[in-house]
Amino acid sequence: MTQSLAQLETPADLADYTWPEIVPPKDDTLLASRQLCKVIGTNLSNQSLVLKGLDLDIHRGEFVSIVGASGSGKSSLLYLLGGLDRPTHGEISINNQPLSTMPDATLTAVRNQTVGFVFQFHFLLPEFTSLENIMIPMQKMGVRSRRECSDHAAELLTTVGLGDKAHRRTTDLSGGEQQRVAIARALANDPDILLADEPTGNLDKHNSQNVARLFEEIAAQGQRTILMVTHDPHMAEHAHRIITLDDGRIVEDHRHTKKAL
Amino acid sequence: MNSLQFNLATRYILRRRRQTIICMLGVAIGVAIFIAMNAMMKGFEVKFIDETVEGSGHAIVKNEPRETVAPFLDKVYGPNTTVDLVRQKPQDKVAKIRNPEKVMHVIRHLPGVVAAAPTVTGNLVISYGNKETAVEVQGIEPREAVRVTSIGDKIVEGSEGGFERLNSTANGILLGDGVARLVGAKLFDTIIVTGPTGTRTTSRVVGIFSTGVTPVDYTRTYMLLRDAQVLLDKQNIVSEITVKGDNPEHARALAAQIEEITGLKTESWQEQNQNFLSIFVVQQAITLIICGAILLVAAFGVFNILTMSVMEKINDIAIMRSYGLTRADVRNAFVLQGLMIGIIGALLGTGLAATIIWAIRQLKFPVEGLVKAQGILMAERPQDYLTAVISALIITFIAAFLPANRAARFNPVDILRGRH
Ligand SMILES: Nc1ncnc2c1ncn2[C@@H]1O[C@H](COP(=O)(O)OP(=O)(O)OP(=O)(O)O)[C@@H](O)[C@H]1O
Numbered sequence: 151m152t153q154s155l156a157q158l159e160t161p162a163d164l165a166d167y168t169w170p171e172i173v174p175p176k177d178d179t180l181l182a183s184r185q186l187c188k189v190i191g192t193n194l195s196n197q198s199l200v201l202k203g204l205d206l207d208i209h210r211g212e213f214v215s216i217v218g219a220s221g222s223g224k225s226s227l228l229y230l231l232g233g234l235d236r237p238t239h240g241e242i243s244i245n246n247q248p249l250s251t252m253p254d255a256t257l258t259a260v261r262n263q264t265v266g267f268v269f270q271f272h273f274l275l276p277e278f279t280s281l282e283n284i285m286i287p288m289q290k291m292g293v294r295s296r297r298e299c300s301d302h303a304a305e306l307l308t309t310v311g312l313g314d315k316a317h318r319r320t321t322d323l324s325g326g327e328q329q330r331v332a333i334a335r336a337l338a339n340d341p342d343i344l345l346a347d348e349p350t351g352n353l354d355k356h357n358s359q360n361v362a363r364l365f366e367e368i369a370a371q372g373q374r375t376i377l378m379v380t381h382d383p384h385m386a387e388h389a390h391r392i393i394t395l396d397d398g399r400i401v402e403d404h405r406h407t408k409k410a411l
Numbered sequence: 412m413n414s415l416q417f418n419l420a421t422r423y424i425l426r427r428r429r430q431t432i433i434c435m436l437g438v439a440i441g442v443a444i445f446i447a448m449n450a451m452m453k454g455f456e457v458k459f460i461d462e463t464v465e466g467s468g469h470a471i472v473k474n475e476p477r478e479t480v481a482p483f484l485d486k487v488y489g490p491n492t493t494v495d496l497v498r499q500k501p502q503d504k505v506a507k508i509r510n511p512e513k514v515m516h517v518i519r520h521l522p523g524v525v526a527a528a529p530t531v532t533g534n535l536v537i538s539y540g541n542k543e544t545a546v547e548v549q550g551i552e553p554r555e556a557v558r559v560t561s562i563g564d565k566i567v568e569g570s571e572g573g574f575e576r577l578n579s580t581a582n583g584i585l586l587g588d589g590v591a592r593l594v595g596a597k598l599f600d601t602i603i604v605t606g607p608t609g610t611r612t613t614s615r616v617v618g619i620f621s622t623g624v625t626p627v628d629y630t631r632t633y634m635l636l637r638d639a640q641v642l643l644d645k646q647n648i649v650s651e652i653t654v655k656g657d658n659p660e661h662a663r664a665l666a667a668q669i670e671e672i673t674g675l676k677t678e679s680w681q682e683q684n685q686n687f688l689s690i691f692v693v694q695q696a697i698t699l700i701i702c703g704a705i706l707l708v709a710a711f712g713v714f715n716i717l718t719m720s721v722m723e724k725i726n727d728i729a730i731m732r733s734y735g736l737t738r739a740d741v742r743n744a745f746v747l748q749g750l751m752i753g754i755i756g757a758l759l760g761t762g763l764a765a766t767i768i769w770a771i772r773q774l775k776f777p778v779e780g781l782v783k784a785q786g787i788l789m790a791e792r793p794q795d796y797l798t799a800v801i802s803a804l805i806i807t808f809i810a811a812f813l814p815a816n817r818a819a820r821f822n823p824v825d826i827l828r829g830r831h
């Protein structure tokens with residue numbers, strides 16, 4: 151029995167939903183999802199369907215904001231798109247590589263090399279300096295020598311305006327500085343995709359502006375694709391495209407001319 | 412294990428210096444006590460066995476045939492009959508080895524046999540003044556006896572003549588120093604010796620020996636074989652042949668071989684001292700249990716510190732997994748912390764053990780228990796060090812692996828959502 155996507159509401163609905171054939175994304179699509187569904191919760195009583203069949207195509211160089219009410223599924227979507235979680239149903243592909251067929255080890259390597267995450271909290275390792283925090287993902291990738299890692303990390307710190315704080319313990323930095331180090335860390339392995347989950351959620355207006363400007367600069371280079379979840383309409387305005395989620399569905403997806411800096 | 416994991420582990424461990432040091436000390440103490448206790452136990456055991464083996468010979472050939480059941484009951488009542496045996500009168504046959512010269516000749520020519528010496532044994536009462544004590548006498552051939560046991564080296568008074576003096580003095584007797592003390596006799600004193608059948612004679616103390624094995628020194632005396640035979644009313648009788656082999660560890664096999672060839676019951680030193688040997692086994696087990704318990708406590712410390720560390724680092728684990736560290740990276744980073752505690756703790760422990768053993772060896776005081784010694788005997792053995800270190804490492808590895816594996820199994824998304 152074929153139903154309409156609008157009827158998909160609970161995890162139970164998933165079981166007897168008949169999906170149409172998946173339409174593969176175009177070749178130049180960087181990041182795409184098809185029929186993306188995610189059930190969260192460990193047992194029947196607290197399970198809910200938080201993403202309800204999302205189709206999404208994002209191209210190289212796009213700066214996308216994801217907005218929506220609390221609980222609409224923004225974070226869940228971001229985790230899935232970055233390969234940090236696996237969908238209950240549907241497909242995600244990065245550079246036309248479907249994630250569902252990848253073993254965990256490959257998915258981990260994708261997160262290391264192709265994706266950079268920034269979260270609301272900076273999650274810097276307090277035992278290490280700013281520079282070392284940025285070097286860890288590079289060392290994990292294992293392409294650069296230690297010296298090259300260190301040089302590149304210093305370069306990234308300069309990009310985020312913290313060239314002089316490379317050897318500070320991260321606990322000695324301000325909140326805004328910590329978040330900028332976290333952004334530099336997300337860029338460590340020159341990822342194609344930067345995924346940010348409320349990166350300014352914890353910052354004051356001034357620091358939020360700094361972060362927004364940083365994202366604009368990164369986007370302006372045209373190499374990286376940015377997906378930024380935010381609650382703040384002003385932040386969202388910095389993007390080229392704003393996707394609105396409501397209760398696990400995309401209810402609005404519009405492009406707009408970039409606001410002048 | 413790679414440098415990244417190692418780097419993480421060292422940073423984390425340095426973060427909790429105090430707890431880490433306490434944990435390492437726990438491991439160190441466990442290892443040190445294991446080694447020191449084993450050294451002490453083994454020291455005593457080795458000394459005891461040494462004294463026993465060298466003092467009493469490797470194997471003793473006896474006169475009795477080895478019988479397990481009373482075969483005459485089978486003969487009388489037929490096999491498989493239940494007989495209610497109320498009393499059995501002991502045989503009063505004199506224990507003796509028939510044709511001892513020939514038996515000794517055969518034994519001496521067996522491979523692995525160094526020497527064999529005849530002995531007649533019996534009980535005497537010796538008296539000096541108004542003091543009296545019952546003793547065991549061994550009638551020996553001095554020249555042969557010193558070849559099968561170390562008794563020749565144990566004479567503490569009158570050693571110039573040594574055992575040979577038994578040959579040159581009519582009715583000469585050698586007393587254990589304990590026996591001498593009991594009756595108050597000194598070297599060259601004349602004492603009265605009474606045999607079991609009432610034969611009495613005067614006897615000259617020609618030497619006093621001290622084997623270091625207390626029960627021996629307080630009960631044993633030596634006389635010339637011929638003199639003892641007369642006194643015990645066992646003319647021309649040899650009750651035992653003491654055999655020395657080339658390796659005490661092979662005594663069981665040698666004894667079995669002699670028994671098979673001669674048909675005479677032959678007991679190895681192990682069989683004779685079974686009681687003591689089983690005490691050593693129990694002692695060893697107790698040591699193991701105590702040390703195991705200490706190491707277990709240390710392991711619990713490691714488990715604890717790592718479990719706490721994992722909980723504290725849970726966000727760091729999530730972020731590291733998000734930027735590409737694998738489950739194995741996370742697991743190894745924590746296992747390495749445990750191993751570092753284990754390795755450094757174990758090394759400290761061996762140092763501590765060496766110090767304790769050295770310190771105990773400096774204590775010099777006379778000890779008179781089952782064996783006599785100056786201070787506490789310590790047998791420092793490399794295998795004890797090795798066992799202690801390896802068990803400490805295994806146990807800390809397990810203690811670290813459990814929380815480490817938990818850390819590795821976390822789902823980063825669950826942590827980011829604030830549920831784990
Ligand atoms: N561990 C969980 N078990 C059950 N339901 C959960 C769990 N975590 C989140 N949810 C539910 O999943 C839905 C989507 O959560 P998600 O975090 O993706 O929303 P969000 O849009 O990011 O919200 P916010 O703006 O508050 O961050 C919410 O309705 C939430 O209640």
Ligand SMILES: [Mg+2]
Pocket residue numbers: 224225226347
């Ligand atoms: Mg969220």
